[in-house]
Amino acid sequence: MSEIRTLEQQELPESLALSQFAFQYELSAEEQEDRSNWTDPKQIWGYFVQGKLTAKLQINQFHTWLNGQRFAMGGIAGVATWPEYRRNGMVAKLLLQALKVMKEQGQTVSFLSPFKFEFYRKYGWETYIDYLKYEIPADKLPKFHAPEGSSIVRVTREWELLNPIYEQYALQFNGMMERDASWWNNRYFKNKKGTVALYVNAKGERTGYVFYQVKEYTATIHEMVFLDEETRRGLWKFIADHDSMISKVEVKAPADDQLPFLVHDPKFKQEKITYFSARIIDVEAFLRQYRFESRKEVEPIYLRISDPHADWNDGIFQLQFTGSGGEKAEVIKLAEGEQPADERILSCSIQTLTALFMSYQKAGFMAKIERLQGSQELVTQLEAAIPQRTTYLADFF
Known part of the structure; x- marks a missing residue:
């Protein structure tokens, strides 16, 4: 006899044993x-x-930002099976249950860190983020100058000091996590050692921070957050001033980071790493909340979505842009027999839709590789409607 259900408190040790x-x-x-x-x-x-x-x-139960909008996000983690029970479809059934649960909980999008991308693609998740990993020798660290009146202040690891700066930074990207006190204290600070330093500009404003550890002649930057170019340069000057005690710096950065162009010698190790996957859980609710680029077209966009694991997403959706600037859309899932002529429809899978609306890929490219079907005119309209932002996630779960 088998069943799928949530755990009881007394079953947590068994769950932890499986995770370990x-x-x-x-x-x-x-x-x-x-x-x-x-x-x-x-x-x-x-x-x-x-x-x-x-x-x-x-x-x-997390939240993330897309185009500056806050979305409820289901973070899938700790997926595990005892070896003697593997390849019996248990994880597949758990994932299908998770889709239903997340929809009921109002989580319109889900993120996870895949052990194998192709496995989760079968269930609708798609790659949504790459990041850069730098390894910079001490003699190639940036030679920046800090503006007069600015300062670096070492602080205790208090989330209330850092979170306002982090949120302003995170809003610039698609896919960053909203952090609460529990996340900062139980997951973020607890898993990392080191020092936190705030950047304060000449006006007395806190505009960035760096959380880092120096060990065995390596400065590992857990996180560098800056709200403007002055702050970026000031924080890097601070790190470079550790040159007498380090041989290199290791740090990760968003995929569009321009540090190599700014330094005197950009020939250092730079690695691009594919990271998390995302999935739209509830197409209708997601698109209703989504903020589009300003629209002038009065004609609706029709999207035919295939989602074999979530029938509520499978079908044709009409997007009619409304309101000031047309940044929001009225979204209706059409009933059988209501569909417009095929030449007015764009068709794709739930994975393709996710990659597009996370701004990880553009409609023109997805059409070129035949993952988006429809006329060139409709492809161009859809690409123009989707804001382009860099995807990034500084956390792990």
């Missing part, structure tokens, strides 16, 4: 107790066979 085995880490008894104290068992869905937990996944 699957992801190859160990927690002390104290760490396990601490993890159990802030983990909500109702967010963990388990597959049980004769009462034994055999597979599981967790649906975290």
Whole structure:
């Protein structure tokens, strides 16, 4: 006998044991107790066979930003199965259950870190982010100058100081996470060691910070956040002033970061890494909330979406732009028999739709590789309607 259900509090140790085995880490008894104290068992869905937990996944209730709009996001994590139960479709059934649960909870989009991208693509998730990883020798660190009157202030690791700066920075990207006190304290600070330094400009405004650790002659920058170019240069000058005690700096940055162009010698190790996947959970609700580019066209856009794992997304959606500037759309899922002529429809899968509306790929490219079907005129209209922002995620779950 098998069943899928959420866990009870007393089943958390069993869930932790499976996670430690699957992801190859160990927690002390104290760490396990601490993890159990802030983990909500109702967010963990388990597959049980004769009462034994055999597979599981967790649906975290997060929020993310897209085009400056705050979206409810289901963060899938901790997907694991005991080896003796693998390849029996248990994770597939858990993922299908997760889609229904996230829709019911109002989470219109989901993110996850895939162990294998092709596996999650089968269930509708698609790559949405790349980031850059730099390894900069000390002699190639930027030679910037800090403006007169600015300063660097070392501070304690208090989330209230950093979060206002982080949120202003995060709003510039698509896909960054909203952080609350629990995330900052239980996940962010707890998993990283080091020093936090604030940048204060000549007006006394806090416009950036760097959280970093120096160990074994390497400066590892956990996070560098800056709201303007002055702050970027000031923070990098501060890091460069560690040159007598480090041999290199390691840091990650958004895919469109221009640091190599700004430094005197850009010939250092630069690696592009594909990171998380995303999935639109509820097409109708997602598109209603989505902020489009200003629109002048009065004709609606019709999207035919194929989603074999979520029938509520499978069908034709009409987008009629309304309001000031046409940045919002009235979205209607058409009933059978109501569809317009085929030449007025753009067709794609839920994966393609996600890549487009996260701004990870453009409509013209998706049409070129035959993942978006429709006339060139409609493809051009759709591309013009979708704002272009860099996708980025500074966190992991």
